[in-house]
Amino acid sequence: MTESTPAATTPAVAESTPVVIALDGPAGSGKSSVSKATAGRLGYGFLDTGAAYRALAWHALEHGVDTSDSTAVLEVFGDFHYAISLDTDDRWVRVGDVDVTTAIREPRVTDAVSGVARVAPVRKAVNELFRRLVASSGLRGVVVEGRDITTVVYPDAPVRILLTAAPEVRAARRSKELTNQDAAKVAAALHKRDAADSTVVDFLTAAPGVQVVDSTHLDFEQTVDAVLSVVDSTMGARDGR
Ligand SMILES: Nc1ncnc2c1ncn2[C@@H]1O[C@H](COP(=O)(O)OP(=O)(O)OP(=O)(O)O)[C@@H](O)[C@H]1O
Numbered sequence: 001m002t003e004s005t006p007a008a009t010t011p012a013v014a015e016s017t018p019v020v021i022a023l024d025g026p027a028g029s030g031k032s033s034v035s036k037a038t039a040g041r042l043g044y045g046f047l048d049t050g051a052a053y054r055a056l057a058w059h060a061l062e063h064g065v066d067t068s069d070s071t072a073v074l075e076v077f078g079d080f081h082y083a084i085s086l087d088t089d090d091r092w093v094r095v096g097d098v099d100v101t102t103a104i105r106e107p108r109v110t111d112a113v114s115g116v117a118r119v120a121p122v123r124k125a126v127n128e129l130f131r132r133l134v135a136s137s138g139l140r141g142v143v144v145e146g147r148d149i150t151t152v153v154y155p156d157a158p159v160r161i162l163l164t165a166a167p168e169v170r171a172a173r174r175s176k177e178l179t180n181q182d183a184a185k186v187a188a189a190l191h192k193r194d195a196a197d198s199t200v201v202d203f204l205t206a207a208p209g210v211q212v213v214d215s216t217h218l219d220f221e222q223t224v225d226a227v228l229s230v231v232d233s234t235m236g237a238r239d240g241r
């Protein structure tokens with residue numbers, strides 16, 4: 001894997017290490033949309049870590065690789081040139097010269113992604129990449145979302161949140177997005193992915209010190225407010241407020 005510095009990410013403050021807000025959760029819990037809105041409200045950057053696994057799955061499929069074959073995944077990982085923007089207003093993901101921002105959301109990639117996420121050397125390398133991207137971003141803070149951010153990537157982050165929602169609510173929200181797909185199939189795919197992913201990392205229960213935000217009965221804005229309230233109370237406590 002190689003990486004390039006995202007040119008579109010404009011440094012806001014260059015001197016200090018960015019504050020990290022770590023946020024995990026299952027598929028369709030709202031991690032990406034809620035993190036982006038939270039980052040926007042705080043004037044922080046936003047790192048979608050699932051995009052790296054999705055981009056690698058896309059790259060593997062482009063090479064005709066079956067993502068359940070770990071050896072073949074590792075082989076194509078050697079030739080994986082990845083870049084992502086941390087800018088909430090200008091989001092993009094690239095593999096080499098190809099903009100894959102939209103392609104990595106296709107069902108064929110979603111169906112294949114858990115295979116690449118199982119490969120331990122891939123996880124180690126991308127986790128190191130995430131830390132480098134944040135550290136070199138020049139941003140005041142970054143909301144980092146995924147499955148193992150609160151536990152593995154940033155276990156010492158000042159704010160760590162597990163965003164949850166009842167499985168049927170997550171499936172219904174995802175289905176509302178994918179209006180051209182059968183609702184039962186969308187729900188089955190979402191639960192199948194959670195089942196596969198949770199054999200690798202635990203994102204269904206909160207680790208000690210991780211605060212739970214359950215959005216089952218909250219609308220989108222209420223969820224963002226709930227996350228911001230956790231940020232405020234935790235950071236306030238840290239600052240002695
Ligand atoms: N509290 C909420 N109320 C209603 N809709 C919500 C809420 N939170 C998120 N959503 C919607 O749910 C859908 C799934 O959210 P999102 O894509 O952010 O989830 P995700 O956890 O990043 O999913 P994945 O892991 O599959 O990428 C989106 O359409 C989003 O707008």
Ligand SMILES: Nc1ccn([C@@H]2O[C@H](COP(=O)(O)O)[C@@H](O)[C@H]2O)c(=O)n1
Nearest residue numbers: 049050051053113114117146147148197
């Ligand atoms: N920290 C992470 C983030 C993601 N994954 C894997 O990537 C897939 C796609 O993630 P989305 O958040 O875009 O849905 C996810 O299904 C996991 O397989 C991960 O392992 N760790």
